[in-house]
Structure formats: structure tokens, C-alpha cells
Amino acid sequence: MSxxxxxxxxxxxxxxxxxxxxxxxxxxxxxxxxxxxLASCGTSAGSPASYDLGGSxxxxxxNWPDYIDEPSNGSGSTIEDLRASLGIDVEYVAxxxxxxxxxxxxxxxxxxxxxxxxxxxxxxxWRAAEMIAGGNAEPLPIELIPNHxxxxxxxxxxxxxxxxxxxxPWQAGITGIAYDPALTERELNSVQDLFDPxxxxxxxxxxxxxxxxxxxxxxxxxxxxxxxxxxAQAGLERLVDAVGSGQITTATYEDFAxxxxxxxxxxxxxxxxxxxxxxxxxxxxxFLIPDEGAVQWFDTMVIPKGSRNxxxxxxxxxxxxxxxxxxxxxxxxxxxxxxxxxxxELRSQGLxxxxxxxxxxPDESNRSRLFTxxxxxxxxxxxxxxxxxxxxEPLFPEE
Amino acid sequence: xxxxxAPPPVAPTSNAVVGSQTQSPxxxxxxxxxxxxxxxTTPSWYRTMAVITVVLTLVxxxxxxxxxxxxxxxxxxxxxxxxxxxxxxxxLSSSVAEADAAATAVFLSGQTGVEDRGLRNLYSAALSxxxxxxxxxxxxxxxxxxxxxxxxxxAVGLVDYSGQVETARVRSQVGQxxxxxxxxxxxxxxxxxxxxxxxxxxxxxxxxxxxxxTEGNYLGIAAVLVGLLALLMLVLLQxxxxxxxxxxxxxxxxxxxxxxxxTIIVLGRGLLVRQVALSNAESGGYDSIVxxxxxxxxxxxxxxxxxxxxxxxxxxxxAEALLQIDEDVAxxxxxxxxxxxxxxxxxxxxxxxxxxxYRTSVxxxxxxxxxxxxxAIELFEGEGLSNFNGLNTAIESVxxxxxxxxxxxxxxxxxxxxxxxxxxxxxxxxAALGTILGVQRRLGEYQ
Numbered sequence: 035m036s037x038x039x040x041x042x043x044x045x046x047x048x049x050x051x052x053x054x055x056x057x058x059x060x061x062x063x064x065x066x067x068x069x070x071x072l073a074s075c076g077t078s079a080g081s082p083a084s085y086d087l088g089g090s091x092x093x094x095x096x097n098w099p100d101y102i103d104e105p106s107n108g109s110g111s112t113i114e115d116l117r118a119s120l121g122i123d124v125e126y127v128a129x130x131x132x133x134x135x136x137x138x139x140x141x142x143x144x145x146x147x148x149x150x151x152x153x154x155x156x157x158x159x160w161r162a163a164e165m166i167a168g169g170n171a172e173p174l175p176i177e178l179i180p181n182h183x184x185x186x187x188x189x190x191x192x193x194x195x196x197x198x199x200x201x202x203p204w205q206a207g208i209t210g211i212a213y214d215p216a217l218t219e220r221e222l223n224s225v226q227d228l229f230d231p232x233x234x235x236x237x238x239x240x241x242x243x244x245x246x247x248x249x250x251x252x253x254x255x256x257x258x259x260x261x262x263x264x265x266a267q268a269g270l271e272r273l274v275d276a277v278g279s280g281q282i283t284t285a286t287y288e289d290f291a292x293x294x295x296x297x298x299x300x301x302x303x304x305x306x307x308x309x310x311x312x313x314x315x316x317x318x319x320x321f322l323i324p325d326e327g328a329v330q331w332f333d334t335m336v337i338p339k340g341s342r343n344x345x346x347x348x349x350x351x352x353x354x355x356x357x358x359x360x361x362x363x364x365x366x367x368x369x370x371x372x373x374x375x376x377x378x379e380l381r382s383q384g385l386x387x388x389x390x391x392x393x394x395x396p397d398e399s400n401r402s403r404l405f406t407x408x409x410x411x412x413x414x415x416x417x418x419x420x421x422x423x424x425x426x427e428p429l430f431p432e433e
Numbered sequence: 434x435x436x437x438x439a440p441p442p443v444a445p446t447s448n449a450v451v452g453s454q455t456q457s458p459x460x461x462x463x464x465x466x467x468x469x470x471x472x473x474t475t476p477s478w479y480r481t482m483a484v485i486t487v488v489l490t491l492v493x494x495x496x497x498x499x500x501x502x503x504x505x506x507x508x509x510x511x512x513x514x515x516x517x518x519x520x521x522x523x524x525l526s527s528s529v530a531e532a533d534a535a536a537t538a539v540f541l542s543g544q545t546g547v548e549d550r551g552l553r554n555l556y557s558a559a560l561s562x563x564x565x566x567x568x569x570x571x572x573x574x575x576x577x578x579x580x581x582x583x584x585x586x587x588a589v590g591l592v593d594y595s596g597q598v599e600t601a602r603v604r605s606q607v608g609q610x611x612x613x614x615x616x617x618x619x620x621x622x623x624x625x626x627x628x629x630x631x632x633x634x635x636x637x638x639x640x641x642x643x644x645x646x647t648e649g650n651y652l653g654i655a656a657v658l659v660g661l662l663a664l665l666m667l668v669l670l671q672x673x674x675x676x677x678x679x680x681x682x683x684x685x686x687x688x689x690x691x692x693x694x695x696t697i698i699v700l701g702r703g704l705l706v707r708q709v710a711l712s713n714a715e716s717g718g719y720d721s722i723v724x725x726x727x728x729x730x731x732x733x734x735x736x737x738x739x740x741x742x743x744x745x746x747x748x749x750x751x752a753e754a755l756l757q758i759d760e761d762v763a764x765x766x767x768x769x770x771x772x773x774x775x776x777x778x779x780x781x782x783x784x785x786x787x788x789x790x791y792r793t794s795v796x797x798x799x800x801x802x803x804x805x806x807x808x809a810i811e812l813f814e815g816e817g818l819s820n821f822n823g824l825n826t827a828i829e830s831v832x833x834x835x836x837x838x839x840x841x842x843x844x845x846x847x848x849x850x851x852x853x854x855x856x857x858x859x860x861x862x863x864a865a866l867g868t869i870l871g872v873q874r875r876l877g878e879y880q
Contacts, residue, residue, distance in 0.1 A: 176830075177779035183786035187823030193558075197830035260554060400813045402549055 093346040094125040095154040098333065101205065103366035112362055116353050118121060122346050126339050127152070133161045134419070150338040153347045156204050160244055160407055160415075162334045163194035171200045172337040178348030181355035184374045188401065194409060202351050205307075205369035206332035208396070208404060209245035211322040212294055212304030212312070223293065225253035225324045228301060229276055238275065238284045238293060238302030239429065243422035244407040246273060248329035249303055252405065258329060259405040271419060277425055285429035293431075294319060306393045307369040313393075321393060327403035332372065370394055460550025471654030475677050476876055480669040483872040485832060487865045489663035490693060494861035497656035497700050501853040508707060508847040511645045516843045519638045519719065520836055523726045525566040526631050527832075530733035531825070532559035533623050536598045537740030540616050542814055543605050549814065556598075563591055570634065578635045585629040590627040594619050613744050620737065642719070646711045653704045656857075660697040662707070663861075667868060674875055687873060696860040699853055706849035714842025721768045721777075721835040728761035729828045732791075736821050739795065742802055743810050751799040755792055762788060765831065772838075780831045784848070787824040794820045815829035
């Protein structure tokens with residue numbers, strides 16, 4: 035069983051937490067701000083005149099649900115404006131369910147067709163790394179993406195794609211710790227706190243292997259950005275022990291927010307984007323990047339091998355890497371933008387609360403403590419995935 | 434005195450010389466065209482020409498096959514070891530320079546607070562990559578003793594170097610004053626011991642590339658000349674035969690001519706394609722690799738100097754270094770423009786955008802250095818490092834494209850010759866057989 039980060043977020047709007055909490059949720063708030071502040075923003079580098087419109091103008095993109103702005107209050111959306119300004123006929127499919135089953139069922143089948151069904155897919159970084167290593171990705175048409183220069187260099191040093199030649203990150207997030215100080219009765223500052231017997235039975239584990247094991251590796255003093263099989267297994271063992279001893283009793287995806295809010299959990303491994311949503315209505319809760327660090331992930335745009343619309347894909351990427359357009363998306367989705375200049379753009383739009391949000395724009399000291407999963411061999415990761423799934427399956431609450 | 438019954442002499446033809454032979458009274462007189470001036474008969478001429486042609490054809494086959502085998506072997510060596518070693522040496526130089534720059538940054542971060550783990554990882558990765566690449570180069574350079582000796586120096590130097598860096602790190606952690614000196618000693622070791630050895634290995638690798646690129650060329654030219662001579666003889670044989678027999682068309686000789694001509698074309702084309710591919714690989718790929726590697730080294734040196742400067746060990750000559758970097762970038766842009774590649778030009782555009790950000794950081798760091806050391810160090814570790822990483826990975830992207838172009842050229846050179854040795858054996862043998870059969874047939878008709 036696997037669950038998705040964003041698809042569940044999409045569902046979250048109908049979950050009890052959002053109904054019970056403040057009537058102006060973060061997303062609603064952001065939507066409003068986004069609509070007011072950014073509706074009038076045109077494109078700069080994304081103007082059609084700056085593009086060679088040769089080649090195909092068709093584009094089919096597969097992305098996670100709720101991961102791009104939507105038309106609101108009479109304003110257009112990124113997709114609508116892109117269609118109008120670039121003349122690209124975009125079919126935007128928000129059905130990427132998750133990186134395991136979803137990838138196998140949708141993307142694998144899609145990219146194995148000739149030509150592939152999608153011209154851009156947005157898997158998470160480790161899955162993108164597998165695509166690239168397997169030769170299933172087209173090189174980016176950088177001659178059509180001058181805004182590639184706006185990519186934050188933090189996303190360019192991955193060993194599996196130095197310089198980001200085969201993928202461009204869409205949005206990024208942090209898996210850290212969210213907790214309720216009223217329940218923990220003290221401030222938390224370390225991953226070790228998740229293993230404090232005082233919280234036994236009230237700690238949640240996130241359902242993504244690389245993030246949960248990554249955090250456990252940090253607790254062990256290991257580096258998840260350079261994992262070895264032994265350090266990863268040691269991290270997994272740490273989790274196995276915690277589950278065995280009853281320290282960790284609940285596995286979650288985005289529903290960690292519900293369970294924290296209801297008091298079922300005192301602390302949980304948590305996603306920054308969903309926590310940002312939660313903090314809008316429960317500012318008493320806290321999100322922590324532990325002293326040892328936290329796991330950063332990003333979902334990234336990849337052009338499947340054999341796409342016949344590489345040119346349109348390149349122009350699309352260039353468009354969404356214009357800080358003006360990227361800011362509009364950031365304001366809606368609430369995740370970390372990989373595009374330089376978004377923070378300034380938000381400020382210039384008067385959205386300084388967003389521009390100053392540490393979950394959207396981690397400062398240098400926090401950024402230096404973020405680790406992106408470095409990857410093991412495919413077989414090793416498959417084995418770890420299987421062990422991890424066996425560990426957490428019984429921990430998912432009955433729905 | 435002539436008898437009245439004697440037949441009149443046959444008038445000589447334009448292309449047969451009348452000799453002393455007269456018509457035999459015992460049968461039909463042989464055609465005067467079958468008689469040569471020096472006394473040899475036409476069959477004898479056929480046989481002589483055929484033997485010369487066949488011998489030349491076989492010599493051509495031998496020389497052409499030798500040339501094809503030698504050039505193919507050199508091309509395969511280029512593809513499998515010489516070119517990879519050339520790239521591996523460049524990679525090794527870059528890794529050592531990267532380790533150098535990272536070592537300084539790690540040290541600086543350790544001095545001003547908690548050692549930056551990301552930087553430490555970068556340093557460790559660059560250092561272990563250097564060791565791995567040293568072994569890789571050693572496995573690719575074959576039996577070149579001088580290169581092996583220099584690589585041995587590099588390997589030993591890298592061990593000493595990492596030891597010095599660790600010494601500096603430990604001294605820094607325990608607060609010893611002489612930590613900076615240990616780091617400086619490590620950097621000096623790199624510049625005085627490791628870099629010169631790498632330079633020699635690079636030169637040797639380049640010599641190897643030049644040698645393998647041209648090996649077999651003279652033999653190939655000689656083969657083509659012999660082939661042309663054999664072809665000429667075969668053509669003359671056919672012309673002579675046509676004149677003597679009034680038969681223009683001899684199927685076997687014609688097939689032989691086609692086979693010989695095809696061999697020459699196949700060999701000549703293969704050699705030409707190989708040379709063009711190698712030339713493209715060198716000018717479009719390798720020269721760009723060198724230019725880009727030089728740029729990368731310049732950037733690493735500047736970053737390292739900046740760090741050293743912030744440690745109080747002298748002031749980095751940023752203006753001069755940035756000028757050098759500009760020249761390197763201009764060189765890369767020229768190559769990209771010459772290659773008429775939109776992708777390469779775009780890559781250089783991106784590189785320049787990253788360079789512009791890095792330049793701003795460097796100038797800010799240099800301006801703050803001394804007057805506001807804390808601010809300078811914060812810039813160096815934060816925005817400066819981020820912009821350095823952006824520039825460095827952008828350079829790597831350009832390098833990667835250049836490598837792909839270089840490898841593609843070398844592979845094309847190797848592919849251009851794979852079937853040529855088969856052609857240079859089989860086709861000339863067919864040509865020789867055609868010659869023999871053609872002449873035999875004509876002789877049979879003659880009989």
C-alpha cells in the first residue's frame with residue numbers, strides 16, 4: 035500500500051481538520067492572496083516573443099493533484115495564461131498518485147509507450163534519479179530554457195544529475211518533526227526526541243521510506259545524502275526497534291496533521307507544506323528542523339524519453355521558471371520554490387508574510403541542515419522499501 | 434622478285450605493328466594485331482599485363498589491409514583507452530582542484546563555528562573521486578612508464594594532501610594557532626607536487642591522442658596509391674584488349690575493375706571519415722574540454738584563494754582571477770559559436786548568468802574582507818558558496834556536453850573502419866580473380 039503526499043493533501047480539504055479549524059485556512063488564504071496579488075502579473079522572460087515557436091505546440095503534463103494554481107475570483111491561472119501567451123495546447127493531468135504504485139501504473143506504462151503519453155512527468159527526486167539512470171529521460175532542451183539560470187543551485191549538486199541537465203525541480207518540501215508543545219510538555223529539538231519514552235505510543239512515522247529512514251539515520255549520526263546499505267539498514271533497525279517497543283504506533287501520510295491536531299499524536303514526522311497549512315489554524319503547534327537536520331525532497335519535471343513535444347516541454351519549463359509565474363504557483367501550493375527570485379517577487383507583490391515564511395524560504399542555517407536522500411542501488415532500495423512497508427503497514431489507522 | 438601467285442600483304446592497322454612475320458602458307462595468317470613490335474605475341478602481352486595487375490592488386494590488398502588494421506586498431510585504442518584517459522586526466526585535475534576549494538571552505542566553516550557537513554561531504558567526495566580517478570587513469574594509460582611514475586607521485590601526493598588537511602582540521606578543532614599553516618602546507622603541496630605531475634600526465638595523454646589519431650595514415654596513403662596503380666594497369670589491360678580484339682566488354686575484367694575501385698573508395702572513405710571525425714572530436718570536443726576544464730580550475734583556484742584570504746593568509750587577487758575567468762569563458766563561447774550549436778551557445782549563456790552571480794559574490798566578499806571579516810565569511814559560506822556551486826555545476830554541464838561530443842567523434846572514427854579490413858581482403862581478391870578469369874577467357878577466345 036502506498037499513499038501520496040499531494041493526493042492526500044488534495045483530499046485534506048475535505049478532512050475534519052480543515053473543517054474544524056479556522057474558517058480561513060492557509061490554502062484559502064493563500065488562494066485569495068494569490069488571486070489578488072498575482073492575478074495581474076504578466077510574464078517577463080516568458081513572453082511569447084522571446085520564444086522560437088517552432089516545433090510542436092502540444093503538451094501533456096502529469097503532475098500531483100493540487101500542485102498548481104487554479105483560476106480564482108475571475109483571475110486566470112498559470113495554465114490558462116501559458117496557453118494564451120505561448121500558444122501551447124497544454125493538457126494538464128493532475129493524477130500522479132504516488133512514487134510507488136502510481137509510478138508503476140501510470141508513468142511506467144506511459145513512458146514505455148511510443149511516443150510516451152506524457153511530455154512532462156513530476157516524480158519525486160529519487161524516482162527521477164532512477165528514470166535518468168535508466169535512460170528514460172530526455173536531456174532538457176536548455177536552448178529553450180534561459181530561465182534555467184533561475185534554478186537554485188542547491189538543486190544542482192545532486193550526484194545523479196549534476197547541473198540539472200535532465201530535470202527541473204517543480205516544488206520542494208521538508209520532512210521534519212511537527213509536535214504539540216502542550217502534549218510534549220517541553221520543547222523538542224532533536225530527532226532523538228521521537229524516541230523519548232515519555233512520548234511512547236504517541237509518535238507518528240511518515241509513510242515514505244526515504245524520509246523516515248533518513249530521519250532515523252540522522253538520529254544515528256549518519257548522512258542520508260550519502261547513504262550506504264549498512265547506515266540505511268541501521269536507520270531502519272532504529273525504526274523497527276521503536277515500533278517493536280511501542281514507541282511508534284502510528285504511520286501517517288498527510289493525516290499526521292489530523293492526528294496531531296486531535297491530540298492522538300504528540301509528535302510526528304511531518305511534511306512542511308501540510309504543516310504550513312496546519313499552522314494557519316493551529317499556530318500553537320510547532321514544526322521543527324531537528325539539530326541533526328531534516329530530509330528534503332523535491333518533485334521534479336522530467337521529459338520522458340521519446341517525447342515528441344520536447345520543444346513545448348522546454349518552453350513550459352522556461353515559463354514556470356520565470357519568478358513572476360513561479361511566485362504565483364508558490365503562493366498557491368505552499369511548498370518551497372526552487373526558483374530564485376520568488377521571494378523578492380512575493381515581497382514586491384506585498385505578500386511579505388509569505389516571503390518571510392521560514393517553511394517556504396528556509397534561512398541559510400536551516401538549509402545547511404537539510405539532506406536530500408542520496409540513493410542506493412535499485413535492488414537495495416527495493417529491498418528497503420519492502421522491509422519498510424512490512425514495518426509500517428500495520429501501523430496505518432483503519433480508515 | 435615477286436611471284437604472281439603470292440597474296441598481297443595485309444595493310445597494317447593503326448594499333449598493330451607489322452614485324453618481320455609474313456603470312457604462313459599453312460593456314461590462316463594470324464591477325465597482325467596479335468603481333469607486338471618487340472617480338473612478343475598478344476597472348477604474351479595479355480599474360481604480362483595480367484600478372485602485373487594481379488601482383489599490384491595483391492600488394493594493394495596487403496598494404497590496404499595492413500593500413501585498415503593499423504588505423505582500426507589505433508581507433509579502437511583511441512575509443513577504449515586514449516580518449517577516456519585524456520578525459521579522465523582532465524576529470525582528475527578538476528577533482529583535485531575541487532577538493533582544494535572545498536578543503537578551504539570546510540576549514541573556514543570549522544573555524545567560524547560548526548564544520549559544515551555539506552561542505553565536508555563535498556570535500557570528501559572530491560578527494561575520493563580523485564583517488565578513484567587516479568586508479569582509472571593508471572588503468573587506461575597502458576605501459577607508459579613516465580605517466581605511471583607521475584601518477585604514483587599524484588597518488589602519494591593525494592595521501593599527503595589529505596593528511597595535511599586533516600591535520601589542519603584537527604588543529605583547528607583543538608584551537609591550535611598553527612592550523613592555518615597546516616592548511617596552507619596542504620594547498621602548497623597540491624600546487625607544487627600534485628599539479629605539475631598531473632600536467633605531465635596530461636601532456637603524455639595528449640601526445641598519445643595525437644599519435645593514435647595519425648597512426649596508419651601514411652600506410653593508408655601508400656595503399657591508396659598502390660591501389661590506383663593497380664587500377665591503372667587493369668584499365669590499360671582492358672584498353673589494350675579492346676584495341677586488339679575489338680571487344681570492348683569483358684565481364685570478368687569489368688567486375689575486377691569495379692571491385693578494385695570499390696576497395697579504393699571504401700579504404701579512402703574510411704580513412705577520410707575517421708580523420709574528419711577525429712578532427713571534429715578534437716576541435717569541437719577536446720579543445721572545448723580543455724578550455725572548460727581551465728575555466729573550472731580558474732574558478733576553483735579563485736574560490737580557494739578567497740577562502741585562504743579570509744583566513745588571513747594574504748589577499749585574494751580577485752580582479753586578476755576574474756579577468757582570467759572571463760577570458761576562459763570567451764574562449765568557450767568562441768568554440769560554441771564555431772560549432773554553430775544552439776545548445777552549446779545556450780549552455781554558455783547559462784554559465785555566464787551563473788558567473789555573473791558568482792562575480793557579484795566574489796566582489797562583495799573581497800570588498801568586505803579585512804574591513805568586515807565576519808560579514809565576508811558569512812557571504813563566503815552562504816550566498817558565495819551557493820553561487821559557486823551554481824557556477825561549478827553549470828561548468829560541469831558544459832563539460833559534459835563537450836565530453837559527449839568528443840566521445841561521439843571518437844566513436845564515429847572507430848566505426849568508420851570496422852568493415853574496411855574485410856573489404857580490403859575480399860574485394861582485391863575478387864579483382865585479381867576477375868583479372869585472371871578475364872584474361873583467360875580472352876586467351877581462350879584467342880586460341
